[in-house]
Structure formats: C-alpha cells, structure tokens
Amino acid sequence: MAFTNYKTQEINCKVIYFGAANSGKTANLRSIYTKTSPEFHAQELELGKEPGPTAYFDFLPVSLGKVRDFHLKLHLYTFPVRQREGLLTDFLLQGIDGLIFVVDSQIDALVDNLDAYSAMKSMIDRHRLNFGELPRVVQYNKRDMSNALPVDFLRHEFNPAGNPEHEAVAVQSVGTMETLQALGRQILERLSQNS
Numbered sequence: 001m002a003f004t005n006y007k008t009q010e011i012n013c014k015v016i017y018f019g020a021a022n023s024g025k026t027a028n029l030r031s032i033y034t035k036t037s038p039e040f041h042a043q044e045l046e047l048g049k050e051p052g053p054t055a056y057f058d059f060l061p062v063s064l065g066k067v068r069d070f071h072l073k074l075h076l077y078t079f080p081v082r083q084r085e086g087l088l089t090d091f092l093l094q095g096i097d098g099l100i101f102v103v104d105s106q107i108d109a110l111v112d113n114l115d116a117y118s119a120m121k122s123m124i125d126r127h128r129l130n131f132g133e134l135p136r137v138v139q140y141n142k143r144d145m146s147n148a149l150p151v152d153f154l155r156h157e158f159n160p161a162g163n164p165e166h167e168a169v170a171v172q173s174v175g176t177m178e179t180l181q182a183l184g185r186q187i188l189e190r191l192s193q194n195s
C-alpha cells in the first residue's frame with residue numbers, strides 16, 4: 001500500500017517485476033538505474049553482478065519526480081520466480097502497488113513465460129490481492145532477438161485484459177523507462193481516486 005510521508009512530502013510505492021528466470025528483470029532495473037540521474041538515486045545499489053537467475057531479489061529505489069507537492073518514489077523489486085512461497089514471498093508481495101510482467105519474447109521461452117504467468121497469478125490470489133485491480137503493465141522484452149514471437153501472439157497469452165503494454169530491449173535500455181512510467185501513471189490515478 002502506498003505510504004505517504006507528509007514530513008518529507010514523499011509518496012512511496014512498491015513495484016514488483018515478475019517474469020520467468022532470464023526474462024530480463026534485472027536488466028530492466030539496471031537500465032532504470034542508468035536512466036535516472038544520480039541525484040534521484042535514493043541510495044547506491046548492489047544489483048547482482050552476474051547476469052542470469054537472481055538468487056534473492058534486486059531492489060532499486062527511484063524517484064519519478066514531483067506530483068503536485070509530493071515526490072513520487074518507487075521501490076522496485078524483482079521477484080525470483082523460483083521462490084513461490086515462504087517468508088521472502090510474503091515480504092515481497094506485502095503491500096504492492098503495482099506490477100510489471102516481463103515476457104521473454106523468444107519462442108523457446110514461451111513455456112517458461114506461461115509457467116511464470118500462472119505462478120504469479122496464483123501467488124497473488126493466495127495473498128488475497130485482486131489481480132484485476134492491481135495497476136500493471138506487460139513488457140514484451142528481447143524484441144531484438146530473431147526468434148521473437150509476434151506481439152499479437154504474446155498479447156493473446158499474457159495481456160488478454162488489454163492493460164498498458166510496451167515492447168522493450170532491456171539490455172539496450174529501449175522501452176524500460178516507458179514501461180515504468182506507464183505503471184507510475186496508473187498508480188497515481190489509483191491514488192487520486194482513493195484520496
């Protein structure tokens with residue numbers, strides 16, 4: 001749940017990147033880190049040094065700028081998909097304000113994507129979060145790969161509800177900021193409806 005600190009005039013929101021192992025979640029955070037100017041970095045971060053599966057989770061706090069008189073801070077986490085229950089899952093899912101599902105567009109990754117998508121939905125159900133109401137964005141990543149499936153096909157599988165979506169090449173920082181901004185907009189709309 002978004003946390004507003006009136007003293008420091010900050011709205012803090014929690015955002016989770018879901019997706020199959022190797023879909024590019026850490027690559028998204030790296031890209032966001034390089035795209036946000038240093039003065040907006042709430043603190044230095046230590047993202048996994050090696051590419052590949054993330055053992056625990058990545059965390060990156062970023063500021064998306066000012067909304068009215070408040071600074072919007074997004075706390076970005078990547079969700080290690082092998083982790084499906086337990087304390088870490090509870091901690092990560094508690095109080096989330098929005099989610100980004102990262103699809104690896106490659107044909108060979110389809111089964112892993114489908115598996116991650118259904119795992120995400122059932123985790124959200126188990127934590128009694130309403131999947132239909134959570135601000136969310138679907139990202140079709142790795143669009144640079146020659147074996148990428150057509151977006152129409154991926155949309156049918158991973159975005160049947162027609163939520164905001166973006167194509168991306170996370171390692172080239174293409175589409176990563178747009179994905180996050182699309183989510184930020186939905187989170188703000190939600191906050192203004194509830195206030």
Ligand SMILES: Nc1nc2c(ncn2[C@@H]2O[C@H](COP(=O)(O)OP(=O)(O)O)[C@@H](O)[C@H]2O)c(=O)[nH]1
Nearest residue numbers: 021022023024025026027051052142169170171
């Ligand atoms: N070609 C290409 N490779 C990517 C892209 N995004 C991520 N990768 C690579 O895919 C691998 C897994 O990415 P990573 O961010 O570690 O995946 P995670 O397990 O979801 O955190 C790494 O080797 C990345 O360099 C992309 O858009 N295009």
Ligand SMILES: [Mg+2]
Nearest residue numbers: 026052053054
């Ligand atoms: Mg990772």
